[in-house]
Amino acid sequence: MKKLAPEEIDFSDKLATEFYSRPTRLVARDLLGKVLIRCVNNEFLGGMIVETEAYLGEADAASHAARGITPRNRVMYGPPGTAYIYFIYGMYNCLNFVTEPEGHPAAVLIRALEPLFGIQMMQKLRAVASVRQLTSGPGKLCQALAINRTLNNEDLTGENLFVVHGAKISPKQIEKSARLGIKVATEFHWRYYIKDNPHVSGKPVKK
């Protein structure tokens, strides 16, 4: 597989809101290969999305929306193409993209990126040197991109946090599994990742 080069990426080629306003599992698959960009102090940080998970709505027992609307999950009920960010385990943030038409509380968890932009600054924010450790997990990538709850409900077609077109990923390159870190609804294989990509989470660190 040809590796996506930073100079090929057009920061003005953002995914439209209509992209997110579709069935969540489709959005989760189609996000693989797209490029997430965070702009902080006029510097761009980010990389190619290599791992996602779909959370489908009130009928999905693993979703934050499984028990209806609360102060935390209200962004999931809003318009698609916005960021739903929550604080977890006392120290980490997780980034989701809201999907489906307004009123349907679904989202895609962004689980891992292949770093492309601002690697030096991401190493500083994460306090690790290993590029493989920078964004290979939902908590890690939020730390690397300086993403926290102040960006909750942020419009993904805006300037602070946005997604642009990147690599074309063929269906053959996409693997599926059960979603990680949950104890319910494990029969649903709604985690998607790029086969053999070293930046996917949950892998032993190799030299």
Add this chain to the structure above:
DNA sequence: ACGCTGATGAAG
């Protein structure tokens, strides 16, 4: 395998 850490939401 476990401790870190604090918001969240359900129960009382």
Add this chain to the structure above:
DNA sequence: TTCATCAGCGTT
């Protein structure tokens, strides 16, 4: 107000 739980990470 208390309490168990938690879409994770790093170290053991």
